Amino acid sequence: MPPKAASPRNLHVQVIEELGGLIVGGVLRPGDPLPGEARLAEQLAVSRTVLREALKVLAAKGLIETRQKTGMRVRDARFWNHLDANVLAWRCAAMPTEDFVDKLVEMRAIIEPAAVAAAARRRDPAQLAAIGEALEAMEEAQTLDDWAEADLRFHEAVLTATNNELLSSLFGVIETALGTFFVMSARTAKNFRYSLPHHRAVYEAIRRRRPNEATAAMQAMIADSRANMRKGKKSS
Amino acid sequence: MPPKAASPRNLHVQVIEELGGLIVGGVLRPGDPLPGEARLAEQLAVSRTVLREALKVLAAKGLIETRQKTGMRVRDARFWNHLDANVLAWRCAAMPTEDFVDKLVEMRAIIEPAAVAAAARRRDPAQLAAIGEALEAMEEAQTLDDWAEADLRFHEAVLTATNNELLSSLFGVIETALGTFFVMSARTAKNFRYSLPHHRAVYEAIRRRRPNEATAAMQAMIADSRANMRKGKKSS
DNA sequence: CTGAACATATTTGTAAGACAAATGACAAGC
DNA sequence: GCTTGTCATTTGTCTTACAAATATGTTCAG
DSSP states (O other): OOOOOOOOSOHHHHHHHHHHHHHHTTSSOTTOBOOOHHHHHHHHTSOHHHHHHHHHHHHHTTSEEEETTTEEEEOOGGGSOTTSHHHHHHHHHHOOOHHHHHHHHHHHHHHHHHHHHHHHHHOOHHHHHHHHHHHHHHHHOOSHHHHHHHHHHHHHHHHHHTOOHHHHHHHHHHHHHHHTTOOOOHHHHHTGGGGHHHHHHHHHHHHTTOHHHHHHHHHHHHHHHHHHHHHHHHHO | OOOOOOOOSOHHHHHHHHHHHHHHTTSSOTTOBOOOHHHHHHHHTSOHHHHHHHHHHHHHTTSEEEETTTEEEEOOGGGSOTTSHHHHHHHHHHOOOHHHHHHHHHHHHHHHHHHHHHHHHHOOHHHHHHHHHHHHHHHHOOSHHHHHHHHHHHHHHHHHHTOOHHHHHHHHHHHHHHHTTOOOOHHHHHTGGGGHHHHHHHHHHHHTTOHHHHHHHHHHHHHHHHHHHHHHHHHO
């Protein structure tokens, strides 16, 4: 029987999503021995080749560990690459626990004020202009979608202006993860422009190259955001 | 001809190191088209199977992008997972530029003071004890190796005590990267205990649950470390 | 009965060959 | 010049085959 070949749909990515979700989601617990490659491949209806490509990626993310004869085992959570975008996304998908959101918010509260200070110090004219354009778009936004798009652009422009790709990378990951929780409650949606003054203040501070003022403005914005989140939670 | 099988040495990891190093090191520049899988496999003296396992991992790190017919291309640096431990290590290996070290130091200066504050707030008795033990080992250290080992343990204990795996993960990555630059110049080695008072101050603040004091102590420690680094550089 | 050396079976690591589908490039026709 | 269709190249997938490692069980000596 000649080997049949399936249509190329990047199957290994699907396998990564499937297994990664199960592991980070807690269905497959640390220490659990996974079935052998042969069985697992059959179970997932893919070839061993594809499965192994996925396993290597999961191993690179620190989720699994493999030895000959023993097979694969889920690694302890302290070995996971928690800052990996996928790992974070899987946690967001599976863990709406308040605890995890708190950790994300804590990270944001540490990073963002420092990031705007860095931007205020090192931004160049073009980067400032990009931030300004995003701010204008926010001011003119009528619909919620317009505003969300402009807000995202604002933050992206700011993090680019830090000229520190480590900082902006971290920032982006955290921001993306937090974004998945913005189900945008009806209450928040109603007065979605509440943070506009804060954004303006941040922009002004960056324009005038005042790191301390930028930090203060961002901290105020986070405090407000927290207050709003609390109100939203209480109302739900 | 029956297919021969080579000895299992996790070849794909070597391929990852090889190619990853070339890309992050700048030998293979963004936009460069890589040779096809067949040619590349031959070039590296591995099978296409192994090469593909490596390529999937590199793609997961954002270093390359592959499409049918076009082949693989090195992605622009802004898509890289800069916080990935390997990516960071490759950069450290290839880029002793002052610029990059500055970025790492900036990250550290942002994260560490915040981390010790979190530890002061949330550490439990066992975690405090772990920090204390590491501190004692530092005080009693006679050789440079002993001290380095205890110092590492101290920082690890502190980051564990934050009870925020995102924070500790980031902290660990940055710390590891910076560690590769500690060639430990003769000057630094001579009086390697200079930071002991700062460590003690951090420990005390965490013990007494004083976040602000912990932050201040850590900032002082970083300032001192910076001053020492500058002196070391000037002398070299 | 205990323990150590040995044999065996299972599992991952590697290689190689074949086919499917996508797609850039080129040629033909309008 | 522009569109359309063919073709060749490249990645995606599956299968088979073997090598090496190693957990497990077995056998034999004491």
